[in-house]
Amino acid sequence: MTPQVVDRATWLQERAALLVREKAHTRAGDAIAAARRRLPMVEVDPTVELIGANGPTPLHDIFEGRDQLLVCKHMWHRGQGFAGQCRGCTATVWNFQDATYLEGRGVTFAVWCQGPYAEFAPYREFMGYRVPWYSVDGIDVPGISDGWITTYLRVGDRIFQTYETDGRGCEVMMPALQLLDLTVYGRQEEWEDSPEGWPQDETQSWFVRDGRPIPQWTRLMSGSAEVGADCG
Template sequence: MAPVPAIVDRQTWLRERAALLAREKAHTREHSAIAAARRRLPMTEVDASVRMVGEHGPTRVLDMFEGRDQLLVYKHMWHLDRPFEDQCRGCTAAVWNFHDATYLHARGVTFAVWCEGPYEQFAPFRDFMGYTHPWYSRHGVHSAGLTEENGICVYLRVEDRVFQTYETDGRGCEVMMPALQMLDMTVYGRQEDWEDSPAGWPQDPIQSWFRRDGRPIPQWTRPGATPVGQ
């Protein structure tokens, strides 16, 4: 049996919870302050005429905005010529956790995925996963501010010009994975070995919540997913 937290009376628990709540509120205020600073970043122009192959053929970056003013892009890694089960577990988790861009659209933001792989390779994967977001191939495309970094990038359209306003990678992409923030609320957390947890808390050094039985875990929800090798 895994260790459990100390057991205390209700009043003691309420005092401890109140102390943590003060820290949580400070964290929320700092989060808002960082977002305010992000809105004050300068921007840099990118080539709006660059084309990437999507569902409707070669598409200009300018047209990916779909008439909206902002474009938020997740840049998906791709392992060339590998089967679905061998594709990036982190990218799979991130995009799977964000199925619906309705609220982004309501604020004038289009969401799209730019994938490293050729369109003909990832299009069947997109269909298999049931994704409805537009996907475009950045395979073979080289343009500063558009294709060299992975993670999340944000662009602003000003008439026929396009500017990059923000980028993040690594744990910055966790914004797309609310399941992680929900796990952070639980007593055992994400159960990853880098976390600061009490001695004996369950931890998983191989991060099996990303991948299990030969596939990224979200793939097991899809019709036709079978054990690897069968």
């Protein structure tokens, strides 16, 4: 199935009508962001330590001297090898690997993984990730264990949680989805409101190919090796 074919004048008229809705959507998003900036904040325990590349790391140190911290949580399936790790988390983190522009605005970016550091460290190396990863394995602290994308503000020695989101809120980390939304067939997922006959995949298999999250194949083709007693 394909869209209806029309002359250019008709297409431009239809495009202009949609543009009005797109601009309204953009303005609505700006208004929501303005409200988000006005949310109150809640203090979190600054004595919490996460395990990172340098061992136990105080929460203050994860800020790396900046005033703001944005973290993305990554699930971890113990003993499942590299190929068995979460396809959604892989897509999320793979789509955002460089925090240069965040850092330019005083925001540090890090990944908080639910597995033990010693187990996921080889996976981080295999995937070629350069942003810091920390283990939240066994940590159940309000404001630390909640949310999948969470933001914090450091004020002197005090640390505050300012925002969190999960579910489809994590799509902000996945520009590939927004780009697919611009294409005629969209994401091709079963929940989308598409014309009858449009391709849709109920299994969301586009996240995985031949038993692996798709980004892993780029690493294998580049020569990265799977290592680690519990991961490979």
